[in-house]
Amino acid sequence: MRYTIETCELTKKFGLQKGFTDFFLHPFRKDEITAVEEVNIKIEKGELFGILGPNGAGKTTLIKMLCTLILPSEGTAHINGYDLVKDSGKVRRSIGFITSDERSFYWRLTGRQNLKFFASLHNYYSNDAEVRIDELLSLVGLKDRADDEFLSYSAGMKQRMAIARGLLNDPAVLFMDEPTKALDPGAAQNLRGFIKEHIIGDEGKTVFLSTHNLPEAEELCDRIAIIDEGRIKVIGTLEGLKDALDKPDPGLNDVFLHYTGKEFKEVAPKRAYSGRRGVMRGFRGGRRGGLRF
Amino acid sequence: MAHLEPYGGDYFSFVLIGIAFSGYLMTALRSFSESIRGEQMMGTLEAMLVTPTDTSAIVTLSSLWSFIFMSFRVLMYLLIGILLGVDMSNANIFAALIILVLTIICFGSIGIISASFIMVLKRGDPINMFFMSTSELFGGVLFPISVLPEWLQTISHILPITYSLSGMRHALLQGYSLSALAPEIIALSIFSVVLVPLGLLSFTYAVKRAKMDGSLVQY
Numbered sequence: 001m002r003y004t005i006e007t008c009e010l011t012k013k014f015g016l017q018k019g020f021t022d023f024f025l026h027p028f029r030k031d032e033i034t035a036v037e038e039v040n041i042k043i044e045k046g047e048l049f050g051i052l053g054p055n056g057a058g059k060t061t062l063i064k065m066l067c068t069l070i071l072p073s074e075g076t077a078h079i080n081g082y083d084l085v086k087d088s089g090k091v092r093r094s095i096g097f098i099t100s101d102e103r104s105f106y107w108r109l110t111g112r113q114n115l116k117f118f119a120s121l122h123n124y125y126s127n128d129a130e131v132r133i134d135e136l137l138s139l140v141g142l143k144d145r146a147d148d149e150f151l152s153y154s155a156g157m158k159q160r161m162a163i164a165r166g167l168l169n170d171p172a173v174l175f176m177d178e179p180t181k182a183l184d185p186g187a188a189q190n191l192r193g194f195i196k197e198h199i200i201g202d203e204g205k206t207v208f209l210s211t212h213n214l215p216e217a218e219e220l221c222d223r224i225a226i227i228d229e230g231r232i233k234v235i236g237t238l239e240g241l242k243d244a245l246d247k248p249d250p251g252l253n254d255v256f257l258h259y260t261g262k263e264f265k266e267v268a269p270k271r272a273y274s275g276r277r278g279v280m281r282g283f284r285g286g287r288r289g290g291l292r293f
Numbered sequence: 294m295a296h297l298e299p300y301g302g303d304y305f306s307f308v309l310i311g312i313a314f315s316g317y318l319m320t321a322l323r324s325f326s327e328s329i330r331g332e333q334m335m336g337t338l339e340a341m342l343v344t345p346t347d348t349s350a351i352v353t354l355s356s357l358w359s360f361i362f363m364s365f366r367v368l369m370y371l372l373i374g375i376l377l378g379v380d381m382s383n384a385n386i387f388a389a390l391i392i393l394v395l396t397i398i399c400f401g402s403i404g405i406i407s408a409s410f411i412m413v414l415k416r417g418d419p420i421n422m423f424f425m426s427t428s429e430l431f432g433g434v435l436f437p438i439s440v441l442p443e444w445l446q447t448i449s450h451i452l453p454i455t456y457s458l459s460g461m462r463h464a465l466l467q468g469y470s471l472s473a474l475a476p477e478i479i480a481l482s483i484f485s486v487v488l489v490p491l492g493l494l495s496f497t498y499a500v501k502r503a504k505m506d507g508s509l510v511q512y
C-alpha cells in the first residue's frame with residue numbers, strides 16, 4: 001500500500017426526487033445530479049490534505065463517500081489499503097469522521113456521556129473507555145465542562161467535542177468536514193491553532209479536511225485540491241499552485257480564479273438541492289427553542 | 294359465551310391478557326421506527342454508522358428499553374387483574390415465558406421491518422398500517438376470533454398476535470402444558486424463522502438505500 005487514501009474515478013450521482021406531475025408526465029426520465037465527478041486523488045501517510053471549494057461543490061459528498069456513509073455511483077477508493085465498498089467495516093475501523101453538524105450528538109446527555117456512548121460503539125468499555133475519554137477531554141480542553149449537558153456548549157466547544165469523538169478509536173485517517181464552518185472568526189482561529197498544534201503534531205495521522213475558507217486552506221494544508229461543481233480542478237502544494245501563475249505574489253484567490261475561471265465567493269448553491277436547507281433552518285430554530293449562543 | 298369457553302369462560306380475564314400483551318406489538322411497531330427516525334433527524338445515525346458496530350445491533354439495543362418498560366406495564370396489569378379476582382393460580386409460568394420470548398422475537402422483527410420502510414419512505418409505512426389496523430380486530434385482543442365469520446378468520450390466522458394471545462391465555466389462565474401449547478408454539482416458531490431473517494434483510498437493504506440516496510441524515 002503506497003497511499004493512505006487513493007481514489008480512482010470516484011463519482012456520485014444523486015437521483016432527484018420527482019415532483020408529482022413529473023412523475024406522471026415523464027415516468028422513465030431519471031433526473032440526476034452529479035455531486036462528485038471522477039475524482040482521482042492520492043494522499044500519503046501523515047499528510048494534511050485540504051479540499052477547497054465553494055458551497056455545493058461536493059466536498060461533503062466526497063468526504064462522506066470516503067467515510068462509507070454514502071455509496072459511490074462509480075469508481076473505487078482505498079483507505080488504508082482497504083476497499084471502500086467491499087471492506088467497509090475495516091475502513092470504518094481505521095477512520096475518524098468529524099462533521100460540522102452539531103446536531104450529531106445527544107443534546108440532553110453530557111459531553112462525557114456522549115463520548116462514552118460512542119466509545120462503546122467502537123468497542124471500548126469501562127476502564128479503557130474512561131481513560132481514553134479523559135485523555136481526549138483534556139486534549140480538546142473540555143475536561144471542566146465534560147459533565148454539563150451538550151446543549152449548554154458553545155459552537156466552538158461542540159466542534160471540539162466532535163473532534164474528541166472522531167479521535168476515540170485512535171484512527172489512522174481523520175476526515176474533517178468544514179471544521180470551522182459554524183464558528184465565529186475568533187473561535188475558528190483557535191480551532192485552527194488547535195488542529196495545527198495537536199492533530200498534525202500528533203505523529204502519523206493523515207488528515208483530510210474540507211473548507212470553503214481560503215485563508216484556512218492556506219494556513220493548514222500541505223497540499224490542496226480545488227473542487228468546483230464536483231470536479232477536482234487542480235491538486236498541488238500551495239507553492240506549486242502559485243508558481244504556475246505568472247503573477248507576482250499571487251494569493252490563493254488568484255489561484256482559484258486561474259483554475260476555475262471564477263472568482264471565489266460565497267454563493268448559495270445554485271443547483272437543484274437547496275430546498276431542504278430552508279426546511280432545516282426552520283427545524284433547527286424550533287429545536288433550539290429560545291436558546292441561542 | 295360459548296366462544297370464551299376455550300379460554301376459561303371469563304371475559305374480564307380474556308380482555309386483560311389481550312390488552313396487556315397486545316401492548317408488545319404496539320411497542321414494537323412504534324419503538325424501532327421512532328428510534329431510527331429520531332436518530333436520522335438528530336444526525337446521530339451517521340455518527341453511529343461510522344463506527345464498526347452493526348446498525349441492527351444498535352437499533353435493537355435502543356428499543357430494548359421500550360420492551361423492558363412494556364414488561365413492567367404488563368406485570369402491573371396482571372397484578373391488578375389478580376387483585377380484581379382473575380384466577381391465575383395454576384398458570385404455567387415457564388410456558389408463558391416461552392410464548393413471551395417468541396412473541397417478542399416476532400413482534401420485534403415486524404418492528405424492524407416497519408422501521409426499514411420508514412427509513413426509506415420517510416413516512417407512512419404500510420407494515421405499520423397493516424398491523425395496526427388488523428391486529429386489534431382480528432388478533433383476538435378484545436374478543437375471541439371464533440365470533441368472526443369464517444372468511445375473516447383467515448386474516449387472524451396470518452397474524453402472529455393471534456397465536457401469542459391464545460397461547461398466553463391458555464398458559465396463564467388454564468395452565469396448559471407445553472405439549473398442549475404446541476400449536477401456538479409451532480406457529481410462533483415458524484413466524485420467527487421467517488420474520489427474523491426478513492427483518493435483518495430489510496434493514497440491511499434500508500441502510501444501503503439510505504447510503505445511496507445520501508439520506509442517513511434528514512432535516
Ligand SMILES: Nc1ncnc2c1ncn2[C@@H]1O[C@H](COP(=O)(O)OP(=O)(O)O)[C@@H](O)[C@H]1O
Pocket residue numbers: 014015016033034035053054055056057058059060061062269271272273274506507508
Ligand atoms: N442527498 C442528496 N440528494 C441530492 N442531492 C444532494 C444530496 N446531497 C448533496 N446533494 C447535492 O450535491 C451537491 C454537492 O453537495 P455537497 O457535497 O453538500 O457540497 P459541499 O459540501 O461542498 O457544500 C450539491 O449541489 C447538493 O445540492
Ligand SMILES: [Mg+2]
Pocket residue numbers: 059060061177178
Ligand atoms: Mg458541505
